[in-house]
Amino acid sequence: MGSVSLKIGDGTARFRRATFCSSAANILMLLSVIITNLFALYAFTYTNPTTHSTDAVRHSPNNISLVSEHVSLILKQIDASQKKLARMEKELLGYESIDLSRPNIAAELKLYLQPHPLPLGKDSRSGITEMASSVGHSCEKSVDLLTQFTTYKVSGPCPDDWSLGQKLILRGCEPLPRRRCLAKMVNKINVLHPFPSSLWKPVGDKMVQWSGLGCKSFSCLNSKQLSRDCVNCFNLTNGNENQRYVRARSKYDFLIDDVLSMGSAGIRLGFDVGGGGSGNFAARMAERNVTVVTATLNVDAPFSEFIAARGLFPLYLSLDHRFPFYDGVFDLIHAASGLDVGGRPEKLEFLMFDIDRVLRAGGLFWLDNFYCADEEKKKALTGLIEQFGYKKLKWVVGDRVDKAGKSQVYLSAILQKPVRV
Numbered sequence: 001m002g003s004v005s006l007k008i009g010d011g012t013a014r015f016r017r018a019t020f021c022s023s024a025a026n027i028l029m030l031l032s033v034i035i036t037n038l039f040a041l042y043a044f045t046y047t048n049p050t051t052h053s054t055d056a057v058r059h060s061p062n063n064i065s066l067v068s069e070h071v072s073l074i075l076k077q078i079d080a081s082q083k084k085l086a087r088m089e090k091e092l093l094g095y096e097s098i099d100l101s102r103p104n105i106a107a108e109l110k111l112y113l114q115p116h117p118l119p120l121g122k123d124s125r126s127g128i129t130e131m132a133s134s135v136g137h138s139c140e141k142s143v144d145l146l147t148q149f150t151t152y153k154v155s156g157p158c159p160d161d162w163s164l165g166q167k168l169i170l171r172g173c174e175p176l177p178r179r180r181c182l183a184k185m186v187n188k189i190n191v192l193h194p195f196p197s198s199l200w201k202p203v204g205d206k207m208v209q210w211s212g213l214g215c216k217s218f219s220c221l222n223s224k225q226l227s228r229d230c231v232n233c234f235n236l237t238n239g240n241e242n243q244r245y246v247r248a249r250s251k252y253d254f255l256i257d258d259v260l261s262m263g264s265a266g267i268r269l270g271f272d273v274g275g276g277g278s279g280n281f282a283a284r285m286a287e288r289n290v291t292v293v294t295a296t297l298n299v300d301a302p303f304s305e306f307i308a309a310r311g312l313f314p315l316y317l318s319l320d321h322r323f324p325f326y327d328g329v330f331d332l333i334h335a336a337s338g339l340d341v342g343g344r345p346e347k348l349e350f351l352m353f354d355i356d357r358v359l360r361a362g363g364l365f366w367l368d369n370f371y372c373a374d375e376e377k378k379k380a381l382t383g384l385i386e387q388f389g390y391k392k393l394k395w396v397v398g399d400r401v402d403k404a405g406k407s408q409v410y411l412s413a414i415l416q417k418p419v420r421v
């Protein structure tokens, strides 16, 4: 409704537009008073011939105990209707639906979410009078976990619970509230390699935190298939990973140098979204002086810390979140199967529009070995892509036989964003 969100740094500041929002709240309050009174009037005047007690009141109006019984019934009904109205009001107000009056809500969460007036009063340009820290509206669905997340000793060490935060994010509770505690760290002194030799130096097990993870070492992770795009992907000295983007294994693999030569106006800044890997795309790009931000969560592995240890930029963000970048800032966006958000087709559409938004006109969108579960999915995806009117600089789609002998549909493409007027 009458609220605007502004992205500031890593958080979202929510401002309430006083005029519209409070008038909506006033109307609701007024409505609530009128309905409550009507209800009371109705309850007092309405006589139901089948109700014995109403009859009794009419016939013996002096029976006090009966009257008080009746009054308490009416009060109960008024109370119920008021609660219902309060619920409706909260639903209308969106994220403020987190019911802070609920028992067991952490005091720290209440404090964080309390709106605070602007220090200099009403902002004449925006009409905003107060500011509120934000938290994802879906947090309402996981208030118990959120309360657990916001229960800690202020200024003390944070609980060792990053996986709890990530669990909340994966449930749509994003952004998370800020906390006033000191996050647990591992001691990284003595092991930082200078850039760019850091790009391909193995990352030691002691450099990352393993709490909340099944594996406790990189060799354990390397023995697992973590995702379609991460098999043995922490092994930088051998295997597929150091060949990727510089040597093609199939016609679906494009080489980084070929792609860079297609970026007519130059490529300096890129975003790797849903790459699902350990930052190799960003590493290969870094060698070519292109800065790439890698979006990653720590699903089953310490991706963020691993990428950072290589001297690359990990962005801890789920793909359900609007990208925290302004329009048209990237020259290149690289996406792999991790882009597959599943679920309803609109989900992928929201994501595609956001990718389009942050890509500059003339910039490249590299769809890399995108796995389409079936022909129908391929059709939906290609239809969606074509709707943006990108120029197809490269387009390879077809079946690929996997190790088990099963044929699977893949799409790789280099697409150039058109100039729109």
Ligand SMILES: *[C@@H]1O[C@H](CO)[C@@H](O)[C@H](O)[C@H]1NC(C)=O
Residues within 6 Å of the ligand: 056, 060, 063, 065, 066
């Ligand atoms: C008043 O109503 C109650 C409940 O119906 C009944 O038990 C009681 O006998 C009544 N008293 C008189 C004085 O009518």
Ligand SMILES: *[C@@H]1O[C@H](CO)[C@@H](O)[C@H](O)[C@H]1NC(C)=O
Residues within 6 Å of the ligand: 202, 218, 219, 222, 234, 235, 236, 237, 238, 239
């Ligand atoms: C990387 O893979 C090679 C060959 O598969 C293996 O010898 C080496 O130990 C692996 N390194 C790590 C860190 O897992």
Ligand SMILES: *[C@@H]1O[C@H](CO)[C@@H](O)[C@H](O)[C@H]1NC(C)=O
Residues within 6 Å of the ligand: 287, 288, 289
């Ligand atoms: C990257 O930049 C460095 C320093 O400016 C330069 O020496 C190097 O040749 C550049 N590498 C590429 C691949 O452009």
